[in-house]
Amino acid sequence: MTAPSLKAALAAAAEQWAARPEAVQPVRIEAAFAAPIGGPASSPLSLEGVLQWLVLDAAASAAGYPGPFEACAAEPVDAAAEVPLPLARAVEADVAVWMVSDAEPVGAPARGAVRWVRKRADIEAVSRGATKVVINTGATKSLNMAIPATLWVGARWHALADPDRLRALLRRAGALGSQRAGGLGHVVGWRVLPGDRPDAWRLRPDGTPARRLPVAIRDDARALGAEAAVVRASAPMWLPTGRVLCALPRQGV
């Protein structure tokens, strides 16, 4: 039996992971951390990317690919539009966004930290045919890198979501942020609780954006007390295409 295409696999994944309309409700998503999260304090801690990767990876595997990069390289998809998540969607300034905020610190204020990461080449393993192995430059350079990190005690996101499917997905999210494969961003636990404000995913109590909100003109951003910039409105945030004018949440903790 041949594997389905990635698009077909994503369509099948929607049956398992897309938000069921009857189940959508305001929720508070909270995480407790045991280690600093890789990334500077100014970097917003977004939940979309984590969830999207998990679903996309599962679909890639169902389609016979070893991972999301291979799958998307072979069959490009619009990840923001085609990867189903247990979150509701809204349209802001004609742009679809997931109804989930950026994180806010809970438990104690977040603060900056540094994690040093070291790497050394195994000299014998790179010595074939060489009279010298250079360890201060090139591929075998020894590294002692300072990774900026942020010490979060806990984080909270607000969303309109299908809580049961969200909980099932979050169980597979063991760490967040950069260098998570090496200890940073270790998540102690998740909990999904009923939310109090239906629009908490969109605006903070002070009326400023709680996430990147597409706007038609910069004045719309100023009306929210926010700066504006042309950025991605949905994960993957690193993608250079699909950028739109957005009102930005206040960054830094």
Added chain:
Amino acid sequence: MIKLKSSEIAYQFARVLRAAMQAGRPAMGSRWDRASGELSGCLPALASAAPTSAVFFASVCQRFGIDPASADGGRPVVVWDDGSPVPFFSVLARLPWLQLRAVIRQSPATFAAYATTFCKREDEAALLGPEIFEPFDTEEAPAAPFDLAGFTPPDRLSSVIVLESPLAHGADVSGSNVVGFRREARFDPLTGRSVDLPFVSGNSIRGLWRDLLAYDLCALTGVAPAELDREVGNAIFAGGAIDAGATMGAVDVGVRRAVRDLSPAWALLGGVVHNELMEGRLLVSDAVLVCRESAWLVAPALGYQGDARDLAASLPPADACTVIRQATRKNHADIPQRDGGSTQMIFHTEALETGCRLAHYVGLRALAGVPSVVRSALRRAIDLSAQAGCLGAKNAAGFGLVRWGAYGGGSAVDALPSADEYLAHVAARRDDLRAWLTGALRPGAAQAADAPPPSTGGKRGKSKAAPAATQEAA
């Protein structure tokens, strides 16, 4: 005891330290020129190892050959308060030890410089007054204890590692000839306070498992490390590197699939090989000291079901779990030295005590679990590390002997099969693995026709990529 501000504690300690160092200066000779740096380096580690301020002060004085009871012309070291001498032990008795230790860690260089700086007596009040230490008053009010009730842990496996000898894992910054143990600020939700928690980084454990799997693969395929293709050798031992001249902005699906199929260990750990950056499946957490301050975190690994506060009360504090081990390097007595000089080096290593435990977690990144052979590779890595029985630094000198507990718990999809499946895979693909390791085979080379066209011309190494790709296509 009256609660003192950190600045007051710092000032009082700095005064008594200065008094001792200045009293011992005449006997130090040329060592005085390096005393500030040496003092700055040893203060945190000696503070970590000492149970009381008296023991700490005695160890600092001993290091510099100072007898605080008689260093001041046969009299005890004193500080002067309003013209009256106050002996050093009276000053130290007023200072809460745990708070003093935390203050020292804030800026050991400040204390070292204060103790050794030259200052005329008439200028002391202006230059060495208590206002210098006002920046030490940076304590945050404790946050409300963070209630962890209702949090569901992600799916992961856990283990407890027991130390059978002191464990060394170097601090990010060490001074002089004392290597401190690595610590990181973590928040203790039970107390609402930030603590410096000793830990072994997840990255170092990843590196250990990567090395073990790489050496194992070499042994299983009969390829000596010195026979490895340099790029592949760097990849399997150190994760590889993106070379100058790489064709960026393109993904060679054939190579990526082929390498992952060929080497389950590679699929597990990921890295860069053949200019393809591939992510692995393994999440390795830091191994955290089982202590009072980490009780809330280590409870699942210990299988503790009760209130984490009760567990915390039964565990030692983190600061009571380290030792300082001294080592020396001396010239051999029977080997004449060039220039007739004598070279002796004394160095100290702060280590976690024998008998301490570390709690460790690993996770596998995939919604529905990773292939069985990849999990089997993880089991192989764990088995190899358990056989080696070592962790951390200075294993050759007796540090870091450990008993590695089995990894359990987690979701059914993450269950680790035996290593036999991985070993059977390696045996079945032995010839291809040998060819890959020695550079005779580039996995996925049959898909070269689908590879992105080589870039021609341009700057910064793109011209290097062109001939390499041309050779491959030919």
